[in-house]
Amino acid sequence: MKILILSAGLAAAALFTGCQTAPPPPNADRGPHGTVPYNILVEASAPGARIEVNGDYVGNTPLNLKVYGDKDGTFHDFGSYYFIVKALPLTTNQYAQVRAFQTGHMMTPEDRIPERIYFDMNQPPGYPGPVVGAPPVYYGAPPVYYGPPVYPYYYGPSFRFYVGPRFHHRW
Numbered sequence: 001m002k003i004l005i006l007s008a009g010l011a012a013a014a015l016f017t018g019c020q021t022a023p024p025p026p027n028a029d030r031g032p033h034g035t036v037p038y039n040i041l042v043e044a045s046a047p048g049a050r051i052e053v054n055g056d057y058v059g060n061t062p063l064n065l066k067v068y069g070d071k072d073g074t075f076h077d078f079g080s081y082y083f084i085v086k087a088l089p090l091t092t093n094q095y096a097q098v099r100a101f102q103t104g105h106m107m108t109p110e111d112r113i114p115e116r117i118y119f120d121m122n123q124p125p126g127y128p129g130p131v132v133g134a135p136p137v138y139y140g141a142p143p144v145y146y147g148p149p150v151y152p153y154y155y156g157p158s159f160r161f162y163v164g165p166r167f168h169h170r171w
Contacts, residue, residue, distance in 0.1 A: 031068030031076075032068065032078075033076065033078075035069060035070065035071075036069060037066055037067070038066070038067050038068070038069050038113045039065070039066055040064075040065040040067055040113065040114060040115065040116065040117055041062065041063075041064060041065075041115065041116045042061055042062065042064075042065050042085065042087075042116075042119075043061055043063075043116065043117070043118050043119070044061040044062075044087050044118070044119040044120075044121055045118075045119065045121045046061075046090050046094060047060075047061055047062060048061060048090055049061045049088060049090055049119065050087070050088040050090075051063050051065075051085065051086070051087055052086045052088065053065065053083075053085055053086075054080070054084055055084075061087070061119075065085075067083070069113045073112050073113055074110040074111065074112055074113065075102070075103045075104065075110055075111055075113060076103065076104075077103045077104045077105045077110075078103070080103060080105060081102065081103060081105045081108060082101065082102060082103060083100070083103055083111075084099070084100045084101075085098070085099045085101075086098045086099075087119040087121065089121050090121070093122075094121040094122060095121060095122070095123065095124055095125050096125065097121060097123070097125065098125070099117055099119075101113075
């Protein structure tokens with residue numbers, strides 16, 4: 001009986017004991033809001049392209065960009081929906097390129113922080129290549145509408161006011 005009570009007590013102690021990970025080393029770099037730093041290598045087909053992050057100039061390519069993200073490797077929500085990296089062209093025959101990553105603001109999806117971003121400055125914007133998972137396009141087919149359904153009538157709350165006696169016609 002004593003062995004049963006002792007084993008039950010040990011099992012309860014093991015159950016209610018929490019686990020804690022080892023603390024990070026004292027010289028580890030930490031960011032605001034419990035974030036962790038990640039490094040992104042930013043390259044372009046034309047070395048020396050001007051790089052802007054969220055509208056701020058950070059340098060010219062090739063560039064080692066330090067980003068603070070969540071511990072699971074995704075972008076942290078610092079109050080905006082997107083983390084935007086823009087590359088500006090050097091010559092007139094090149095195009096500006098933009099990469100936007102979702103941060104998870106207001107329950108939107110989060111994107112993983114990439115290890116490398118490459119900008120092809122000769123590629124026209126708006127056509128990043130084939131889109132995986134896009135529906136097939138058939139010529140002559142009606143366009144596909146992805147918005148909410150459109151109803152011809154409004155089925156919301158309404159108010160009716162009757163002034164005077166009601167007239168009933170009997171035929």
